[in-house]
Amino acid sequence: MLQSDDAGGRIPNPVVERLSVYSRVLMAMLRDGENMASSTGLAERTGFSAVQIRRDLTFLGQLGTRGIGYDIRPLHARLEQILGVDVERRVAIVGAGNLGSALTGYTGFREHNFRIVAAFDIEPDRVGVTTQAGVEIHHLDDLGAVAAKENVEIAVLAVPVAGAQSAADVVVRAGIRAILNFAPTVLAVPPGVRLRNVDLSVEMEALSFYLAQRS
Amino acid sequence: MLQSDDAGGRIPNPVVERLSVYSRVLMAMLRDGENMASSTGLAERTGFSAVQIRRDLTFLGQLGTRGIGYDIRPLHARLEQILGVDVERRVAIVGAGNLGSALTGYTGFREHNFRIVAAFDIEPDRVGVTTQAGVEIHHLDDLGAVAAKENVEIAVLAVPVAGAQSAADVVVRAGIRAILNFAPTVLAVPPGVRLRNVDLSVEMEALSFYLAQRS
Numbered sequence: 565m566l567q568s569d570d571a572g573g574r575i576p577n578p579v580v581e582r583l584s585v586y587s588r589v590l591m592a593m594l595r596d597g598e599n600m601a602s603s604t605g606l607a608e609r610t611g612f613s614a615v616q617i618r619r620d621l622t623f624l625g626q627l628g629t630r631g632i633g634y635d636i637r638p639l640h641a642r643l644e645q646i647l648g649v650d651v652e653r654r655v656a657i658v659g660a661g662n663l664g665s666a667l668t669g670y671t672g673f674r675e676h677n678f679r680i681v682a683a684f685d686i687e688p689d690r691v692g693v694t695t696q697a698g699v700e701i702h703h704l705d706d707l708g709a710v711a712a713k714e715n716v717e718i719a720v721l722a723v724p725v726a727g728a729q730s731a732a733d734v735v736v737r738a739g740i741r742a743i744l745n746f747a748p749t750v751l752a753v754p755p756g757v758r759l760r761n762v763d764l765s766v767e768m769e770a771l772s773f774y775l776a777q778r779s
Numbered sequence: 780m781l782q783s784d785d786a787g788g789r790i791p792n793p794v795v796e797r798l799s800v801y802s803r804v805l806m807a808m809l810r811d812g813e814n815m816a817s818s819t820g821l822a823e824r825t826g827f828s829a830v831q832i833r834r835d836l837t838f839l840g841q842l843g844t845r846g847i848g849y850d851i852r853p854l855h856a857r858l859e860q861i862l863g864v865d866v867e868r869r870v871a872i873v874g875a876g877n878l879g880s881a882l883t884g885y886t887g888f889r890e891h892n893f894r895i896v897a898a899f900d901i902e903p904d905r906v907g908v909t910t911q912a913g914v915e916i917h918h919l920d921d922l923g924a925v926a927a928k929e930n931v932e933i934a935v936l937a938v939p940v941a942g943a944q945s946a947a948d949v950v951v952r953a954g955i956r957a958i959l960n961f962a963p964t965v966l967a968v969p970p971g972v973r974l975r976n977v978d979l980s981v982e983m984e985a986l987s988f989y990l991a992q993r994s
Contacts, residue, residue: 577985583984583988584980584985646988647987647991648984648989649987653986661881662880662881662884662911663877663881669877670979671940671963672963676980678987717990718986718987718990741993742986742989744986758989758990762982763803763887764882764888765799765887765888765891766799767959767977768870768933768959769795769798769802770796771868771958772863772868772933773795773798773861773862774957775868776862778956
């Protein structure tokens with residue numbers, strides 16, 4: 565999703581998002597037994613232009629050969645390295661209501677090397693429970709201790725709007741430097757902490773745009 | 780989120796996603812009592828370049844004045860019209876497990892004129908229940924009848940991977956032309972049906988990218 569936060573490195577945000585898409589497409593091509601990819605072929609599979617794709621991939625260094633294309637395996641490996649998913653990233657879910665519980669079992673995370681190691685809540689009837697996906701729900705007060713023990717690097721906020729800022733503050737105090745926020749509200753975090761907001765209504769607007777064009 | 784599906788109209792997909800972002804920023808500026816926006820000011824608030832913003836907004840026609848900027852109110856109204864959210868869009872949630880139940884109460888949808896009018900499931904203990912957010916759960920077999928009666932335009936698929944394609948088939952047979960899919964799998968839909976896939980691991984990779992850059 566498009567974001568207003570500052571770039572974390574020398575690669576601009578929109579490029580990083582496209583690199584994720586290329587990584588998925590290349591993985592699918594590997595599964596299909598393919599070894600080489602052309603920018604034209606990648607354009608067909610992603611909807612981005614071949615020019616855009618070639619430009620984006622120059623951020624990774626010289627990996628393609630003119631007239632031949634890209635060797636998929638090293639390109640995919642380099643993308644995973646750049647995206648930081650060549651190593652497992654340990655994740656805590658903050659808020660174990662319907663959304664948080666669903667996220668503890670989201671297979672899309674596990675497939676991309678994100679491992680949910682703990683969940684947190686403040687409701688007495690949730691704390692101590694293990695979610696369907698086998699993740700234990702701790703009290704939010706224990707986040708600092710559990711996050712340190714479990715080497716949590718990313719926190720996913722799945723809490724109501726009213727509790728989102730105070731939950732973010734707890735996460736920041738625990739030394740976690742990356743936050744994915746699902747609450748539809750603007751959160752303040754100090755410099756050095758990366759915040760991404762998931763706004764599902766942006767996804768919906770791409771559909772309503774389509775409906776409006778057709779009517 | 781970046782998508783591989785074909786453009787639904789003359790405005791390219793990435794532009795549509797940025798229009799959603801501009802719409803949100805302009806709404807916030809209106810709430811703050813501002814009346815005029817410059818492309819530089821929008822650039823600061825969105826992270827996109829002023830050049831990009833001016834180019835994107837030309838898709839809406841000539842709404843800005845050189846050296847003065849954009850009159851926020853008509854620009855925001857035009858964006859809502861283009862994005863098809865100047866009218867209410869009626870939405871069905873397919874799959875009323877943790878994720879689907881959470882989505883029936885997602886305030887971010889309601890704020891942007893998306894109204895969840897029904898949910899569907901096949902589990903006997905869910906059918907007939909009303910979610911916390913007050914949405915009735917019907918049997919999936921009744922989707923065609925309920926969707927017609929309730930004028931559903933958009934279906935959100937929040938079902939397990941194993942049931943995603945058959946759920947999509949039911950939605951398509953009901954005449955619904957826009958689908959937001961949360962199941963991390965590739966679905967086939969006929970031409971004329973717009974499918975968007977939400978891949979939450981792409982959001983996570985923007986965070987792991989940041990962590991990898993810093994380490």
